[in-house]
Amino acid sequence: MEALLRKSGVDNPRYKRHNFDGDGMILSVAFKDGQAYFRNRFVRTTGFEKEQEAGRPLFRNSFSRGSADGSPFFNPFDLSFKNVANTGVLAWGGQLYALWEAGLPYAMDPTSLATRGESRMGGALKGTTFAAHYRITTEADGSQRWVSFSTATGFGGSAVTFYEFAEDGSLVHETVHKLENTSMVFIHDMLVSEHYYIIILGPIEFSGKKFATEYVFSKCSIAECLTYNPDKPGRVVLVPRPGRPSGKSTSLVPRTLEIPPCFVFHHVNAFEPEPEAGVAAGAVAGEPVVVIDTVAWDKVSFEVNQYTYGPDYYTGGSRSHLVRLVVDPAGGRVTPHRLLRRTVEFASPDPRATARPHSAVFGGCDMVDHPLHWGPIQGVFRADIDPQLGLTPATSSAAARQQAERAVAAGADGTAPGVKADVWFAGPRRFPGEPMFVPRPGADSREGEGWVLVAVHNADTQTGELVILDAQHLSKGPLATIRLPHRLPAGLHGSWHGSFLGPDPSQQQQPRFQELATIRAL
Incomplete structure (x- = not known):
């Protein structure tokens, strides 16, 4: 193992691989007649197949440092990164x-x-990128839409393109919005x-100095050239959606509003409250107030990775x-409220x-709940939030922010007024991934009624588990635990589909898990 680590460059300061640059692997668990069917496969991208054929790494990516194979030769201007297809997944229109x-x-x-291969969504995608996150x-007619986006940065500035796809995969709307005063952009999620359409821009800048003095000499990755500037504000950008049934969108204009500096990887949800509540919050008739629930990082550093952080x-x-x-x-105003x-x-x-x-909001959380100290995700939470929270007149954004901070600090369980929390602790040395809420089917099913599925890494047994929790009683513990005979790779995001997408249960010959006989050195 020591020789393998040296060969793979772990002890080489000019070469570091990053988890975010790993090849995509889809893990599927399908349920039918009281049985669970697990399967997993790598996404066989063009880059993946070329590397399999060569038997060695051929491509770098944005978070890894140095040459692809750890050799001393490094071309810093070769930015032809591999599409790793490793972040999000969605079954839509007969495709996954x-x-x-x-x-x-x-x-x-x-x-x-x-x-099946790289897709341009029936010709709808003209550029080279498409977001991993979506809504x-x-x-109004009961149909569903897949709403997503792509970004582009160049010498002419930055722009974001929003897409809406119908259930059959056809493009319904495409909206291009140029971002003012934005030379480069990093948008991971939208609402x-x-x-x-809603995005939040954090105060992220590209450091030319770091590129010239560190990146070109393999001392950092290209992603580490993105730096957080706490002296600049964040921004909320609202872009009108076309073709809304109310017809109101034709009279709305794009808006950009400043917020305290923060960075957002993942959002929760956004909505427009009833007109009475909106007017109470200071709205002008005809231009709705928007409530955004999100996960805001106080600051962010892309230098943090598996090599650089400790207790x-x-x-x-x-x-x-x-x-x-x-x-x-x-009114040009954004009022923040910290909820937990x-x-x-x-x-x-x-x-x-x-x-x-x-x-109802579900997610992963630490088990520390302290003003200063915190920890990795070891629990799953449900937060029940009053939808009217924050929809009252405020004398100023600063005063409202201070009031919200005091309210959270004063709560015995760390919750703001109007918020109730229920938390399940996975246990020592057990680490959950992204929790997934599955609604209980049926017309009488209410919001938040269903189950929470979460993959857990058990560090004691070095195996993976799929835990099923009652979404209305998380702290009571699992309803069921599916224990796998092997590890689950660290995952990012998943999705739920109401149809059975597993193997035919009548087939007798199903592939079985096999331990790897060898680990190939780089």
């Missing part, structure tokens, strides 16, 4: 899409997980409300909190509430 924000989607067979909305990382520093932003576009004291990530609503008022 593996998504990575710096490349095009890869289409796969939703049942066998066989890779699925339910329209949608009834009348707006001291979890004292103060960069923390991620569940935050509500009440946006008054006409503990650090959280991978938060999402009941998907039936997307773009609508919501009350």
Whole structure:
């Protein structure tokens, strides 16, 4: 193992691989007649197949440092990165899409997980990128839409393109919005409300100095040239959605409003409150107030990776909190409210509430819940939030922010007034991934009624587990635990599909798990 580590460059300061640059692998668990069917396959991207054929790494990527194979030769101007298709996944229109924000989607067979190839979504995608995050909305006629985006940065500035796809995969709307005073852009996620597409721009800048003095000499990755500037504000950008049933979108204009500096990887949900509540919050008739629930990091550093952080990382520093932003576009004001004291990530609503008022939020959290100290994700939380929280007049954004901070600090369980939290602790040396809420089927099913599925790494047994929790009683513990005979690779994002997409249960010959006989050295 020591020789393998040396060969792979772990002890080479000029060469470091990063988890975010790993090849995409789809893990599928399908349920039918009381049985669970597990399968997994790599996304066989063009880069993956070329490296398999060569038997060695051929491509770098944005978070890795140095040459692809760890050799001394490094061409810093070769930015032809591999599409790793490793971040998001969605079954839509008869395809399964593996998504990575710096490349095009890869289409796969939703049942066998066989890779079909890179996709331009029927010609809808003209550029070279498509986001890994998206929103699925339910329209007035009951149909669903896949709402997503892509970004472009060049000498002419930056722009974001929003897409809406129908259930059959056809393009319904495409909206291009140029970002003012933005030379480069890093947008990982988006939101949608009834009348707006919504993004949050953190104060991220590209450091030319770091590129010239560190990157070209293999002392940092290209991603590490992105730096956080706490002296600049963040920005909320609202872009009107075309073709809304109310017709109001034709009279709305894009808005950009400043917020305190922060960075957002993942959002929760956005909605436009009822007109009475909107007016109470300071809205001008005809331009709706927008409520945004998101996970805001106090600051961010792309230098943090598996090589650089230890126990001291979890004292103060960069923390991620569940935050509500009440946006008054006409008044040019954004009022922030911190909802929980503990650090959280991978938060999402009941998907039936997307773009609508919501009350239940699910996500991963630490088990420290302290003003200064925090920790890795070891729990799953449910936060029940009053949809009217924050929809009252405020004398100023600063005063409202201070009031919200005092309220959270004063709560015995670290919750703001109007918020209730229920938390399940996975246990010592057990680390959950992204929790996934699955609604209970049926017309009488209410918001937040269903189950939470979460993959857990058990560090004691070095195996993976799939835990099923009652979404209304998380702290009571698992309803069921599916124990796998092997590890689960660290994952990012998943999705739920209501149809059975597993293997045919009548087939007798199903592939079985086999331990790897060898580990190939780089």
